[in-house]
Amino acid sequence: MARLQSNMHDLLTEEVLKALFSKNIYTVLKFIQAEIKQIGSITTLQYKDIVTIRKHLLNKHSAVVTNALDHWNELVSKTALIPTGIKSLDRILQGGLTTGNIYEICGLPSSGKTQLCLTLMKNVSLLNLNVFWIDTKGDFTGRKMRSMLDANGTSEDVMSKMLVKQLHTQHDLVSALYQIKEDVYTRKLRLRLLIIDSLPPLFYQSQDFERNYGVMNDFVNVLHFLARELQIAIVVTNIITTWYEGDFNVDSAITEKLGLGKYWYNVANTRFVIKKDRLTILKSNRLLKGVSCPIRICDEGIV
Known part of the structure; x- marks a missing residue:
């Protein structure tokens, strides 16, 4: 549920974020769920850059597994x-x-x-x-x-x-x-x-x-x-x-x-x-x- 911010990755500039927000892509989850082609059409990011950002966000924001009792x-x-x-x-x-x-x-x-x-x-x-x-x-x-x-x-x-x-x-x-x-x-x-x-x-x-x-x-x-x-x-x-x-x-x-x-x-x-x-x-x-x-x-x- 983390909101996308420019300090999450060097390629997530204010210009890129503004373009994403205009299409209701506010969160890390929405960014990861969106098609790479869609992200590319919204922003100026290249295919390999989008993949790099997604991998970085996944590594940083993946959920920690806990058991139900805890x-x-x-x-x-x-x-x-x-x-x-x-x-x-x-x-x-x-x-x-x-x-x-x-x-x-x-x-x-x-x-x-x-x-x-x-x-x-x-x-x-x-x-x-x-x-x-x-x-x-x-x-x-x-x-x-x-x-x-x-x-x-x-x-x-x-x-x-x-x-x-x-x-x-x-x-x-x-x-x-x-x-x-x-x-x-x-x-x-x-x-x-x-x-x-x-x-x-x-x-x-x-x-x-x-x-x-x-x-x-x-x-x-x-x-x-x-x-x-x-x-x-x-x-x-x-x-x-x-x-x-x-x-x-x-x-x-x-x-x-x-x-x-x-x-x-x-x-x-x-x-x-x-x-x-x-x-x-x-x-x-x-x-x-x-x-x-x-x-x-x-x-x-x-x-």
Whole structure:
């Protein structure tokens, strides 16, 4: 899952990388899987140069073989349970957010998705854990977070645990995730929670299905890596849209659809829907489907 970089090989110049990225070849895996002729047509590299680079990357990035028991023991030792600070939510989560999992919060526009994420960021930061927020809508403001902390009677010093990045394109999103990976490894960033609010604004920008699918595939791959290999709990928000078929006065003609299509549907380990004053589990690979909890919005966030 390593991202291609110029320091990996002398022949991987910035010009070559730019050409590869333009065709959604961001990672070592994608480079190795691509046909040599395809790489040659995209870049100025000769056949023998491509073979040389591939051999070098394979030697450097080949997986180390371990037995299943060692893998399981390592996973258990790294996994952590992070309380959300919302008592009713922690009950249906059986204690809190589990690292290594991807959680999705979906709902109609203005249903409280961002407010819930802000509350998660505040409460997890109060546990002295770093939280990274990727903002695609421009909804995150320090003033709002400060007011929530004030209502909670908490010092603003906790905001030093909150890392925020605003971005506006699919490419920026993928690059940001790779940068987080590098920061964890090189800067020893201790990160337990990553929040992305929200995905649809980026993936609805383009009508190019093939490009969207390619970027989505890269995004999901690195998201799984961050969750599983670095043991980070990931929370993303998604939108639900309402569709009317036929007569607008007939309730049975109203259907609700989850954003981002079928490919995304099975990515999250646990999906919640937020409606009015309740949060309900729509799907999960370990929690009870259909279980819900009451929530209430106040000055200090959601309780």
